[in-house]
Amino acid sequence: MQANIEMVKALLDPGRKVVVLTGAGVSAESGVPTFRGQDGLWKTHRAEDLARPDAFAARPELVWEFYNWRRTLVAGCEPGPAHLALAAMERLIPNFLLITQNVDGLHGQAGSRKLVEMHGSLWQVRCTVCTHAREDRSALPPLPECPVCGHLLRPGVVWFGEPLTPGVLRLAVAQLRDVDVFLSVGTSGLVQPAASFHQLARDHGAVTVEINAEPTPSTGLMDFALHGPAGVILPEMVPGTAS
Template sequence: MTNRRNIVVLTGAGISAESGLATFRGPDGLWEGHRVEDVCTPEALARDPVLVHRFYDARRAALAHVTPNPAHAALARLDAAWPGGLLIVTQNVDDLHERAGARRMLHMHGELLSALCTACGRRRRWDGPMGGQPPCPACDTAALRPDIVFFGEMPYGMARIEQALATADLFVSIGTSGAVYPAAGFVRTARMHGAATLEINLEPSQGSALFDETRVGPAGVLVPKWVEAVLA
C-alpha cells in the first residue's frame, strides 16, 4: 500500500481518545453521562437549551487540557509530505488534527470551536461559552448554537467526500466503530471505485470484513508506523 497516489483517511473518536477525550458513546450507551438524544439532537436544543449549551461549553473548555498524540502528528506529517491527493475526513469535533499541523482537513460532524447562528446562517470561530446566549457578531441576534452536526442533520462536505472517495487509491479508517452512517459506508464506496482499504483500530470494527486489511492496536503506535511506510 505504499505506491498509492490519492489517499482518503477517515478518523473517529478512537484517535482522540488517546489524547484523553471521551469517545462518543461509552459501553453503557452514554456520552459523558448523558443520553445522546438529550444533548445531540435539534429537539434537545429546542427542549432544553441550557443543558445542551452547558454540555458543549464543557466539551469546548476541555480542549484546553488535551494535546495531539503521535497519531495526529503522524497524519500531519503525511499531510505535509504526501505529494499526491489527500483528504483527512474526521468525525471528531475537536481541533487536535489542526493543532498537530494537518491542513487538508474536513470536519464532517462540525467543530466545537465554531458557532452557527440560526438567524443569519453565519459561522465563526468561537472558543468561549455559549450558554449565556451571547449575540451573533454578524447580526446581533441571540441565536448562536454549537456548529455541531446533530443527529438527523446532514453531515458537512458530503459532495467533497464522495468525490475524494471516487478517485482514491487508498482508503484508511482510523479509530472508528463502523457503526455511524454515512461514515460507516465510506469503505464500500471506496472499494466500489477500486481503492485498497485499511483499518487501524483498537479492535475490529463492525465493518472490518469490508477492509482488505485490519491492523489492531493503539493509533498512537500503528499510525506513525503506517505513515513511515507510506512515505518511505
C-alpha cells in the same frame, strides 16, 4: 501484524491518492471522551439526547452547558501521535485528504490542512437565525447571542437528525471514487454515511485498511485490518514519526 504494517507503509507512496477517515478512537487516545459506554453520560443525561435540535429548542441553556463543558475538556487535550502522524502523512503525499467525524479540532491543531470536518467543530458557533458563523475559542456565556442580529447562537456541529453541511458529502464521495488507498482509523464503522466509505472506495479499486483498537463490522471487508492503538500503528507507517 508487523508484516502488514510494512505492506501498508509501502502503499503510502507519494504518487498515490490517499483518503483517511478518522473517528472517536483517534481522539480517545488524547483523553477526549467517546460518549460510548461509561463515557455516554453527562450528569444524568445521555449525550445522544442532548446533541439534537429538538433538545436545543426545548432547553438551550442545558445544551449549551453540555457543550461548554465539552469545550473546556477538549481545550485541555493535545494532539496525540496518531494526529501528528496523519499531519506528517499529508506533507509526504501530495494527493491526500483527511475526513474526520471528530469535532474536537485536534487534527487542525496537529497541522492537518487537507481536512474535512464532517460533523463540524466544537470551536465553531453559528446563529440560529442569520448566516453569521465564526470560530470562537473564548469562554461563552450560558446563552450566547449573535453579534449581528442578537438571536441565539448554537454550536457549529452536526446534531443527530441533521444533514451534513452542503458539499461535504459530495466532496468526500468524489474523492473516494478516485482513490488508491483508503484508511479507516479509530472508527467503529456504525455511523452513516461514513460507515459506507470503505465499500465505496473498494468498489472503485482502492486498497482498504482498517486501523482500530478492536475489530469492527467492517473488518472482514478490509484488505488489511490492523488492531491496536492508532497512536502506535500510524507512526510506524510515516517516516520520522515513530518514537
